[in-house]
Amino acid sequence: MSEEKIYAHKDGNTFISQQDVSSENEKIREFDRDQVVARLKDMNQLGETVDEDPLADKASAYLFEKFLLTSLGDAIQILNTSLVDHYGDVNFSQALYKKIHLIVAGSEAYGTNAEVHELDARLEAVVIRYHSPYPEVRAVTDPFDDPTVPVETIRAYVLGCLWVAIGSFINEFFNYRQPRLTLQSTVIQLFLFPCGKLTELLPDWGFTFQGTRYSINPGPWSIKEQMFATIMVNCGGQISNWLNMVIALRAKIFFGYDWVDFGFTWVINASSLFFGYGLAGMMRKMVIYPEKAIFPNVLPTLALSRALVVKETKTSINGWTIGRQKLFFLTFVLSFLYFFIPNFLFKALSTFNWMTWIAPKNVNLAIITGSYLGFGLNPIPTFDWAVINSYSPLVVPFYAFLNKFAGALISGVIMLALYYTNYKWSAYLPINSNDVFDRFGNDFNVSRVLTNGVFDHSKYVEYSPPYISAGNIVGTGALLAIYTCAFTYVMISEYKLVYSSTKMFWISIRHPRRKALLEFNDAHSNMMSKYPEVPDWWFLAIFIIFTGLCFAGIYAWPTHVPIWTIISIFLFNIAMMIPLLVVMSRTGSTNGFGAFSVILAGYMDPGNAMTNLMVRMWGYNIDEQAESFIADQKIAHYAKIPQRAAFRGQIVATFIQSFCTVGAIEALFKSVKNFCSKTQPDKFVCATPRTMHSDAIMWGVVSSERVLTSIYPAMKHAFWIGALIGVPFAIVQLKYPQRFKAINPALMGYGAIMWGGTYNLSYYIPGLYFSFLFMFYLRRYYTGWWSKYTYVLTSGLSAGVAFSGVIIFASLQYTNTSLPWWGNKIYASGVDYARTAALKKIPPEGFGLQIGQFS
Structure with a gap:
């Protein structure tokens, strides 16, 4: 007996299933394995060719059994529920959401005959109900469990x-x-x-x-x-x-x-x-x-x-027949060997600040394009996976990476504006530094404001307030917000x-x-x-x-x-x-509470x-x-x-x-x-x-109250x-959960707190390319390939870099072994690498607040 079910949202969107039939006594249409495989290939789930039965592995066989037992009515009910549950879910594919919406509306709305409509409905429903609606989760988990497998041995x-x-x-x-x-x-x-x-x-x-x-x-x-x-x-x-x-x-x-x-x-x-x-x-x-x-x-x-432990069935995904374990070890070895090139043989490839090579002593050029000193606006900043992977572009969802990049870019422009207008005397200091300076641009000498280890106000007034860079102002402000x-x-x-x-x-x-x-x-x-x-x-x-x-x-x-x-x-x-x-x-992104606690403790x-x-x-x-x-x-x-x-x-x-x-x-x-x-x-x-x-x-002895009242009150x-x-x-x-689900202000803030340290856009830009390629394009258009290989690929690359880094440190850096040639010197030959250049020259009497203007 048919029963129409209506799922409505408060924004006015309504989902109606004309085919939500009770599965009781419902005859289940029979499909054979070849029909299922053919349809999966049409849906771009299996790639172009298959050497062996793609449903032979345990996970696929398990889901195929569930498919045979799932009626159209059951499937429509599962899909209708998923429309409600994943409404506004940023990690749920927008294309899949629209597809499910058409499926539950019926074969005519879906644009296929009844047989293909039913096949697709049951396939999508079984994957969602008995595995996971997220391809990244399906790529690394099984839809079944064997409680007899040893664990706490x-x-x-x-x-x-x-x-x-x-x-x-x-x-x-x-x-x-x-x-x-x-x-x-x-x-x-x-x-x-x-x-x-x-x-x-x-x-x-x-x-x-x-x-x-x-x-x-x-x-x-x-x-x-x-x-x-x-x-x-x-x-x-x-x-x-x-x-x-x-x-x-x-x-x-x-x-x-x-x-x-x-x-x-x-x-x-x-x-x-x-x-x-x-x-x-x-x-x-x-x-x-x-x-x-x-x-x-x-x-x-x-x-x-x-990839290390589980044996897999050999299949071909978009022409790739290599197994996960072989891909991991191949990637690991290549990454291990390649890492020696940008980190020992040709270091300029790691920090590819090529634009500063044009005029190594040009401060403005280094501030805008440099990899060390400033903004880091460089379209090709590195050939080093350790740098590319700084913000996990093959792990973090694309929308999350894009949010953080947008936050870094917007806050970086603000940093430039503060710097070039000499806000709070920041132009006398390096633009993006986490050091604390005195009024002469030197490192703040804490011993000059202490007596027997206790803050001495008279010494402090005679010496200098602590000053921070424009990047540190932006980064700390973002941290507070x-x-x-x-x-x-x-x-x-x-x-x-x-x-x-x-x-x-x-x-x-x-x-x-x-x-x-x-x-x-x-x-x-x-x-x-x-x-x-x-x-x-x-x-x-x-x-x-x-x-x-x-x-x-x-x-x-x-x-x-x-x-x-x-x-x-x-x-x-x-x-x-x-x-x-x-x-x-x-999103996989987080930020600790430690740096904020420093400021809070200074008040307490x-x-x-x-x-x-x-x-x-x-x-x-x-x-x-x-x-x-x-x-x-x-x-x-x-x-x-x-x-x-x-x-x-x-x-x-x-x-x-x-x-x-x-x-x-x-x-x-x-x-x-x-x-x-x-x-x-x-x-x-x-x-x-x-x-x-x-x-x-700075925040404890000098105290947050002094810093945020007399020196940086706007912060x-x-x-x-x-x-x-x-x-x-x-x-x-x-x-509007569906329309604006990918915009997240917290993630933008995570991007903004990057400033005021050793990072800049040169660490985000290369990751953006890889994030778009893997986490958007391949995930969307080559889902089968992406699901099988992406996480194995990033694991192999990262493991190779880590292991190679240990070897380089233990055998070369620890013994001070080096290759002194142009490729290992050019990146460090200008003001960018020195990280001490400033826009304005400090006058002999110093800059900033004068004695009597701070307490």
């Missing part, structure tokens, strides 16, 4: 713990060298795979506990074991941001606090690392379970592990999501045994609902335990940090987590550098750890790793990380002579702790300006 834990220890120690130890050596998770994934394969040679020794057998070799190294160990490495094999502050506090060249010992360092390190987990657990129903939260930034990790902008934009445009998630969180508190995953009806949530969920009280317990550990550390050592400042930053982070995580889950406890550093650490680590935890939980969600297994793996990994990173710091202080000195012979110059030390003086208005900017964008998004 002894060998997976051993290898995960081993590489967490190695990765975290090496990354932390070399984090303070310039350039630093980084053992990226993509490289560690490459090591995990052969290690796992070697364990297959071990004997099947084990034991049985409570009916379950545990063996050191349960069989072939599985994809779930690979993903479980990878999650541990992603989580724990990294540096700890807190230890940058420890260097600034402990090193004699900085604050030199002798009481900062191993115990204090570990207590605060552990509490900062674990606290974000508790916070993240409370947000998971909002950003892990929803189908729309695709997390683009985690997809290459899944693609790499699958982005949080309020993101908060108002997300809270208004995603009010339904915020409300429903808050409601689910309250229900989970009232009914702790209730499965939250049952509230979601997509294929992946349905598969994960078969596993026990992590109870909310586990996250709450971590939250309470490590908050208490933090307070104990602050009281037990002479920090002189008011507890209320830490509580304030906790509360502020909890409020800001919602918009930041929502943006991250949709002026004159106290220790408070400034502690608040900065909490502001950054809470968000960073929460985002990392949630991203890894999303990997577990896609890979069908049981929640509790992923939770245990992350806790173990973080615990190891908390000791290994602190151990690396102890090793540095004991083994590296003149540690953090600018002239340290092995280049352990501590660039990041040096910046944090300067920021602590503080960025708070309310950001909030106002978010409102109209959110209202337009609510009223």
Whole structure:
């Protein structure tokens, strides 16, 4: 019996299905495999030729079985629901949305005969209902799950713990060298795979506990074991941001606090690392379970592990027959070898500032086109994948990349306007620098405003206010605006999501045994609902335990940090987590809270550098750890790793990380002579702790109040300006979700905060070309090819660069080996590379506010 169903939206759009028939007793039209294959080729899903049966692999065979069992009525109902669910969804293909709209309107509106109409309706419905509506997700996941595949095996834990220890120690130890050596998770994934394969040679020794057998070799190294160990490495094999502050506090060249010992360092390190987990657990129903939260930034990790472990059926996609694993290793080798060219043999190809070669001493030319000094307006700025990949053009959706590029471009023009009008004396300084200067254009000498380590107002008045570059003014202003902008934009445009998630969180508190995953009806949530969920009280317990550990550390050592400042930053982070995580889950882009916390701390406890550093650490680590935890939980969600297994793996990994990173710091202080000195012979110059030390003086000792009142008063208005900017964008998004769904002011803000550092448009422009090619053109017109190869390609390129960088550092840079020829000198021969040139010459008496004009 036919039943017409109407789906209406408040903007007046109405979707009516004339063919929404009940599937009960409905005869299902039969199609054979050849008909399905032919139609998929017509839809550009399989490319031009097929060497073997394209439905022979497990995923395709599974979906074909679902296709045979899905009636036209079922399909129309699924498609109608998808029109409602994905209305205004920026990651849902606009072309597919229009196609589904025509399908549900009937064969006449669709423009085909009844047979083709039904075939297309059932194909699209099955993919959406039993896999994913997003091709990027389908490319790295399976539509089915096998719960018998080993996950938490002894060998997976051993290898995960081993590489967490190695990765975290090496990354932390070399984090303070310039350039630093980084053992990226993509490289560690490459090591995990052969290690796992070697364990297959071990004997099947084990034991049985409570009916379950545990063996050191349960069989072939599985994809779930690979993903479980990878999650541990992603989580724990990294540096700890807190230890940058420890260097600034402990090193004699900085604050030199002798009481900062191993115990204090570990207590605060552990509490900062674990606290974000508790916070993240409370947000998971909002950003892990929803189908729309695709997390683009985690997809290459899944693609790499699958390419290494999973065998695939040989097919031809648009003439390409190479398998994912072969493509990865081929790309890896070529990228590894090629990286030597722009980073050792011909460095000008990496920093291709060719326009400045015309007139190397021309300051204006360097300001507009230079890769180091200024705006970076260069159509061909590099041939180095490390530079091209600065903003992940093959991972971030095209609309997100375009939003960030637009934000960088618009704010960069503003930076030029400020600079060429000498706003706040910025023309006396380099246009785009993160240094702090005095009125003579020198680095701000913090020792000249201190007496016994305490801010001395009389010395400050006699010396100079701190000044920053035009780029730093724009970047800091954008940083202040982005949080309020993101908060108002997300809270208004995603009010339904915020409300429903808050409601689910309250229900989970009232009914702790209730499965939250049952509230979601997509294929992946349905598969994960078969596993026990992590109870909310586990996250709450971590939250309470490590908050208490933090307070104990602050009281037990002479920090002189008011507890209320830490509580304030906790509360502020909890409020800001919602918009930041929502943006991250949709776009793969995020921004930490640390730099903003520096300014906030300067208001809360002026004159106290220790408070400034502690608040900065909490502001950054809470968000960073929460985002990392949630991203890894999303990997577990896609890979069908049981929640509790992923939770245990992350806790173990973080615990190891908390000791290994602190151990690396102890090793540095004991083994590296003149540690953090600018002239340290092995280049352990501590660039990041040096910046944090300067920021602590400027925003903490000198205080945010002085800087934002007497020196840069307009900057503080960025708070309310950001909030106002978010409102109209959110209202337009609510009223016209389909038309304006790709415009996101928060992403534009992420692009704007680039200024005031070492980045400029020369790092965005090459990525824009690749983003358009892969994330727009190929994704739209060659979906089959894009789905199969894109994430494997970017993983191979990135892994090759990372591994090659380690080899270049260890064998060439560390031994000061170089090739002194034109191709390695030309890029550094002018004022662009020096980064010190300014538009105006500083007068002998200095520039800026005179004595008596600042306090």
